[in-house]
Amino acid sequence: MQTSRFSELFEGYLADKLTPKEMLELEGLIADENNAAQLRQLIGQEFKNEPTAVQQLDTDDNWLHGLEQKVLQTIQKPEPAKIISFHNEWVRLVGTIVLLVGLGLTVRYLVDNDTGAPKQATVLPGGNKATIRLDDGTQVNLSESQSEIVLGQQLAYADGSLVQGIAAENMSGRNMIIDVPKGGTYKIALPDGSKVWLNADSRLRYIVDRADEARNLELEGEAYFEVAHRYRSKGKEKILQPFVVRTPGQTIKVLGTSFNVTAYSGEPDRTTLIEGKVELSLPDGANRQYLKPNQQALIQGRTITIADVESSGFISWKEGTFNFSDESLDIMLNQVARWYDIDVDFTDPSLKKLKFEGIVPRYEKLESLLKILEKTSDVRFELKGRLLHVRKK
Known part of the structure; x- marks a missing residue:
C-alpha cells in the first residue's frame, strides 16, 4: 500500500467522491492494523481543520465523555469482552472518529485496548503456493513469487527460470502430483499447450510424457x-x-x-x-x-x-472473486475456508442451508469479507485464531 493512495482515498471519501469500488478499497485499508499509524496521521490532520471541536474538547469534559460513549456504542467490537478505551494521544482524534463511524467506515482497529488482551491477528487471503512430488519421493515447494509452472522435459516457471531441486533426467515418463494447499492457487502449463488453474486444497496427478x-x-x-x-x-x-x-x-x-x-x-x-x-x-x-x-x-x-x-x-475464482449464486452457506464457507486456510464451526446446523447470492472480492482480508457477508445475511461471525464461529444474529 502506498501512502499517497491511502491519502487520496481518504480525501476522496471526505469529499464524497469515491466510487463503490474505491470505497471497498478504502474500507480494506482502514481495517488493516498495519495502516493504523498512517490513519492516525490522516485523522489528526483532518481534526486540525475543526478548531471549534478542539476548543470544545478542551473546555467540556462532559461533551468528551458523551462523544466517547457514542463511539463505543457505534463501533462493532470484534470480541464481546473487549473493552475499548481512549488514551491521551487519541483525545484530539475522537471527533473525526465519530465522523467516520457515522459515515459507515470500520475504525475499531484505531483504538487501543487497555485490558492487555492480545489483538486478533489479521487473516490474509491465499496466494501462489504449491508443491510438486515425484513418484521417487522427490518433493519441491514452488516459488510463491511465481504463479505458473510449465511442465516438460524440464520444469520451469513462466518467466523461463528453472525449478530448483528436480533434475531434468528425472522427468521423462514420470508420475507427478501438483499439490496446492489451503490458502493457495497455482497455474500449470502442460506440454501439449493445455492449461490448468488449481484452486486451494487441490491435487492434480499427471504423467509427464506418454x-x-x-x-x-x-x-x-x-x-x-x-x-x-x-x-x-x-x-x-x-x-x-x-x-x-x-x-x-x-x-x-x-x-x-x-x-x-x-x-x-x-x-x-x-x-x-x-x-x-x-x-x-x-x-x-x-x-x-x-x-x-x-x-x-x-x-x-x-x-x-x-x-x-x-x-x-463458476470460474470467477481464477479471476479473483467469489461468485455465489443461490449457494448454501455451508458450501459457500467451505470455499472461504479453503482460500483463507481456516476452519468453520456452525453453532446451529440449520444455518448451513441458508442461501446467499453475491460477488465478493477474493483478495480482501478475511475480516473485510466477513463484514460484507454479515450485511447481507442473517448470521454473524466470530473469528478466534483460525476458527470461524457462525451464529445467528
Missing part, C-alpha cells in the same frame, strides 16, 4: 481446464487424442474445450462447461452424459443431473 496414450489426469479438489487439440499418427491417419480427467466421482473426456471441475471430499462433484463439448460418466463408465456450453453436471452418488447455468460464475 505420447502413445491419452492425456490422463486425476483431480481432487477444484481446477479450471483449457484443453488444446493434440493429434497422434496411426499410419497415414491423424487421430485426435482425447484428454481425460478422473475424479473419485466421475470420468471426463474432452477433445478441445474449457471447463471447470469441482471434486472436494464431502461435496457433490460438479463439472461446468464453458465452451466445446465433454463426455462424462461414472468412474466405471456407466451413465454416460454429454455437456454443452453453459451446462453443469452435478454428480451425487450414481446420479448425474444436468442443468443450464451461467458458467462464468
Whole structure:
C-alpha cells in the first residue's frame, strides 16, 4: 500500500467522491492494523481543520465523555469482552472518529485496548503456493513469487527460470502430483499447450510424457481446464487424442474445450462447461452424459443431473472473486475456508442451508469479507485464531 493512495482515498471519501469500488478499497485499508499509524496521521490532520471541536474538547469534559460513549456504542467490537478505551494521544482524534463511524467506515482497529488482551491477528487471503512430488519421493515447494509452472522435459516457471531441486533426467515418463494447499492457487502449463488453474486444497496427478496414450489426469479438489487439440499418427491417419480427467466421482473426456471441475471430499462433484463439448460418466463408465456450453453436471452418488447455468460464475475464482449464486452457506464457507486456510464451526446446523447470492472480492482480508457477508445475511461471525464461529444474529 502506498501512502499517497491511502491519502487520496481518504480525501476522496471526505469529499464524497469515491466510487463503490474505491470505497471497498478504502474500507480494506482502514481495517488493516498495519495502516493504523498512517490513519492516525490522516485523522489528526483532518481534526486540525475543526478548531471549534478542539476548543470544545478542551473546555467540556462532559461533551468528551458523551462523544466517547457514542463511539463505543457505534463501533462493532470484534470480541464481546473487549473493552475499548481512549488514551491521551487519541483525545484530539475522537471527533473525526465519530465522523467516520457515522459515515459507515470500520475504525475499531484505531483504538487501543487497555485490558492487555492480545489483538486478533489479521487473516490474509491465499496466494501462489504449491508443491510438486515425484513418484521417487522427490518433493519441491514452488516459488510463491511465481504463479505458473510449465511442465516438460524440464520444469520451469513462466518467466523461463528453472525449478530448483528436480533434475531434468528425472522427468521423462514420470508420475507427478501438483499439490496446492489451503490458502493457495497455482497455474500449470502442460506440454501439449493445455492449461490448468488449481484452486486451494487441490491435487492434480499427471504423467509427464506418454505420447502413445491419452492425456490422463486425476483431480481432487477444484481446477479450471483449457484443453488444446493434440493429434497422434496411426499410419497415414491423424487421430485426435482425447484428454481425460478422473475424479473419485466421475470420468471426463474432452477433445478441445474449457471447463471447470469441482471434486472436494464431502461435496457433490460438479463439472461446468464453458465452451466445446465433454463426455462424462461414472468412474466405471456407466451413465454416460454429454455437456454443452453453459451446462453443469452435478454428480451425487450414481446420479448425474444436468442443468443450464451461467458458467462464468463458476470460474470467477481464477479471476479473483467469489461468485455465489443461490449457494448454501455451508458450501459457500467451505470455499472461504479453503482460500483463507481456516476452519468453520456452525453453532446451529440449520444455518448451513441458508442461501446467499453475491460477488465478493477474493483478495480482501478475511475480516473485510466477513463484514460484507454479515450485511447481507442473517448470521454473524466470530473469528478466534483460525476458527470461524457462525451464529445467528
